[in-house]
Amino acid sequence: MYSDEFPQPPTDRSPQPDGAPAETDDSADALPLVSLPELTLPRSNGTESDTNSDTSEDTNEFDFNDETPLYFADGAEDAEPEAIDSDHSDDTHAAETPLPELTLPEVDPPDSDAAEFDAEVFDSEVTDLADRVAQLRQQEQALQQEIATLQASYTTMLREQMAESQRVLTRMMKEGLNELEQRKQALQLSIEQLERRQDRIRAEMRSTFAGSSQELAIRVQGFKDYLVGSLQDLATAAEQMQLAAPPARESREPRDREGRDRDRDLRDRDRERDRNPRDSDAMPRFAESTFQEQTRQIRKLLDQYRNSPDYYGPPWQLRRTFEPVHAERVANWFFSQGGRGAVRTMGSRLQNILVVSAAISILRKLYGERVRTLVLANSPERLGEWRRGLQDCLGITRNDFGSEQGIVLFEAPEPLAQRADRLVKRGQLPLIIIDEAEDQISLSLLQFPLWLAIAGDPNATPVI
Numbered sequence: 121m122y123s124d125e126f127p128q129p130p131t132d133r134s135p136q137p138d139g140a141p142a143e144t145d146d147s148a149d150a151l152p153l154v155s156l157p158e159l160t161l162p163r164s165n166g167t168e169s170d171t172n173s174d175t176s177e178d179t180n181e182f183d184f185n186d187e188t189p190l191y192f193a194d195g196a197e198d199a200e201p202e203a204i205d206s207d208h209s210d211d212t213h214a215a216e217t218p219l220p221e222l223t224l225p226e227v228d229p230p231d232s233d234a235a236e237f238d239a240e241v242f243d244s245e246v247t248d249l250a251d252r253v254a255q256l257r258q259q260e261q262a263l264q265q266e267i268a269t270l271q272a273s274y275t276t277m278l279r280e281q282m283a284e285s286q287r288v289l290t291r292m293m294k295e296g297l298n299e300l301e302q303r304k305q306a307l308q309l310s311i312e313q314l315e316r317r318q319d320r321i322r323a324e325m326r327s328t329f330a331g332s333s334q335e336l337a338i339r340v341q342g343f344k345d346y347l348v349g350s351l352q353d354l355a356t357a358a359e360q361m362q363l364a365a366p367p368a369r370e371s372r373e374p375r376d377r378e379g380r381d382r383d384r385d386l387r388d389r390d391r392e393r394d395r396n397p398r399d400s401d402a403m404p405r406f407a408e409s410t411f412q413e414q415t416r417q418i419r420k421l422l423d424q425y426r427n428s429p430d431y432y433g434p435p436w437q438l439r440r441t442f443e444p445v446h447a448e449r450v451a452n453w454f455f456s457q458g459g460r461g462a463v464r465t466m467g468s469r470l471q472n473i474l475v476v477s478a479a480i481s482i483l484r485k486l487y488g489e490r491v492r493t494l495v496l497a498n499s500p501e502r503l504g505e506w507r508r509g510l511q512d513c514l515g516i517t518r519n520d521f522g523s524e525q526g527i528v529l530f531e532a533p534e535p536l537a538q539r540a541d542r543l544v545k546r547g548q549l550p551l552i553i554i555d556e557a558e559d560q561i562s563l564s565l566l567q568f569p570l571w572l573a574i575a576g577d578p579n580a581t582p583v584i
Contacts, residue, residue: 324559324576414486418454421482422447435515436484438477446471450478453572460566462575465556469502472574473509476553479572481514483551490549493527494536496565497555503529506555533562540568 425442433439449463466472483491495510497503507521507529520526523539530536540550552571554561565571 320559321557321576324557415455417486418482419451421485422451422478425478425481433515435517435520436481437515438481438513439515440474440477440513442474442478446475446478449475450482453479454482459570459572461571462573464575469505469556470509472556473506474513476572476574477510477513480510480551483549483570487549490547491551492543492548493551493553494530494540495527495553495555496530496533496536496558498531498557498559500531502555502557503531506553533565537562537564540565544568 422442425438426444426447429439429441430437431439446466449466453459453461453463463472463475466475480491480493495503495506497506507518507527510527511517511520516526521529528536528539530539536552540552543550549570550568552565552568554565554571554573556574556576558573561573
């Protein structure tokens, strides 16, 4: 046998010296000691080749020159080998001789109780390790589940926040779009209203007040010429007629009836003259040469308004800056048109109101509270502009606007004509103001002594 086939001795034991008694182990698992027979090595004079051949034949021979100690199976390592011949140790060149085959005694197996105890300990350790592994796996699963739960909750929360943000943005966009849509509709309505106003004003420009007034004057003059000619023809025809002389009685009765009628008319005139002593002054005649005093007073007031305006004067006095162009239009209306005609627009309603305010202020200076101003416009918005403009230019208040005093506003010409007729019957002096937005002028308004119409300029932008 080779030396590596022997069992290795335990690390805590060492071989005993030669001649010392072997230590015995009193434990239960100790094996009985085995004593080996004494070995003697004879000297041999054989050749080196024989020795080499002998050593190569048997694999169970030992090399006693090797100083490595021998170790045997459990329990046999305490057996003490026999003494070896000292001559052998001194002769280092002696040839090796084969040894007899060694047989090891059979060794009983270890105790079964110790093996079972070791197995139980091993099993308990394995069980503990398995339990710890199971616990660690459970902890791992719990941690993985918690991580998955946190990830799911985070994902859910993120989705909810994104959904809420999207809902808020959507609501804001809808509100903004609704507001823009409402503004768009309002702008479209305003544009449509402005377009309708533009069309109406363009239609008004086709028949301006100046053209209408001139056309009316031409028609009236033509009708006058027709009447004059007809009366002349009628008088000529009456002169050429040959009538038979009526009986005396019959002729006397019509003459008496005519006389009575003439006397009645004279008495009525005298009575009316006594009742209204200022009827002769009721009809203003600014253009006649006999009223030089009124003409001088009007020019003086125009110069005062233009050169030294009084911004804090009494009510019904002009309180605004009066330019020469305004004075020219007012003077033309007084002296050229006799207080009955159209004045070309100044380009804006406020400027037109300034011209009208100057005329009202002058008439109030001349005739006092007898002057009643009647304004005609076809919409409440324009009437509101007239009211605010007259208040600002004349220094009056809302109390000066009413049905029985000051200034009266009308949207239709028929009630205005009726009111003017009643004022004339009461001995008052109505001043009719016609806005430039009026399409047509009622002929019933032209019968009154004072009326001023604002005529649009065909070459200018229409006033809205």
